[in-house]
Amino acid sequence: MKRKSAHPNFDQTLKLLRAHSFDVAPHAGTEGGVLVSKHGVGAVLVPAPKSKNPDDPAVAYAVHPGIVVKGEVARLLDRGYQKFLKTSQYELPASAQQLQAIHTFSEELKQLVGEVSLYNESLGTTSDVYLYDRLKGREAPQPDPAQPWEPADGH
Known part of the structure; x- marks a missing residue:
């Protein structure tokens, strides 16, 4: 016998979210996306x-949870010393x-x-993006260090 799905489908999930006091509205920036928000925090689900x-x-996230600023869900950015x-x-x-x-919304x-x-x-809020200032420039390829047994220029 086929096992029933443990999770509701997309429309049933939206109905469940509405029943738990989430605001659910279509999101213009994402095709088929729905902005789900509560207490000033939101996420875009597809x-x-x-x-x-x-x-x-x-459901899947088109935009991960963040504070809603002027109708846009802000991404959480970690700069090492502070989150933005x-x-x-x-x-x-x-x-x-x-x-x-x-964190509570998520x-x-x-x-x-x-x-x-x-x-x-x-344990706490995790960020989408981590940009630590001490890592800037680290991605650039570094030349291989010279080996002592290899002949150097001028010898």
Whole structure:
């Protein structure tokens, strides 16, 4: 006998989110995307690609959870010494209250859509982008160091 899906489909998930006081509205910037928000925090969800595994959730993130700034979901940016909220126009320092709101929203959303909650994510807010100033320029290819047994120029 075929096992029933453990997770509701995309439309059922949106109905479930509405029942838990989430605001659900179409997102103009993403085809088929839906902006799901609550308490000033939001994420853009899209239908997940079909999977053979019935335990996979029916939704996927087009934009990961972040604070909604002027109708746009801000990405959380970690610069090592502080976290920032980055939109297409603004980059604002994130407050502790905003980070807690993102964390609470993310955990509640994961639980409702049937996504796996990882241990490191349950400890606090994780960022989408990590840009540490001490790593700038590190990506550039470095020349191989000279070996003492290889002849050098001029010898």
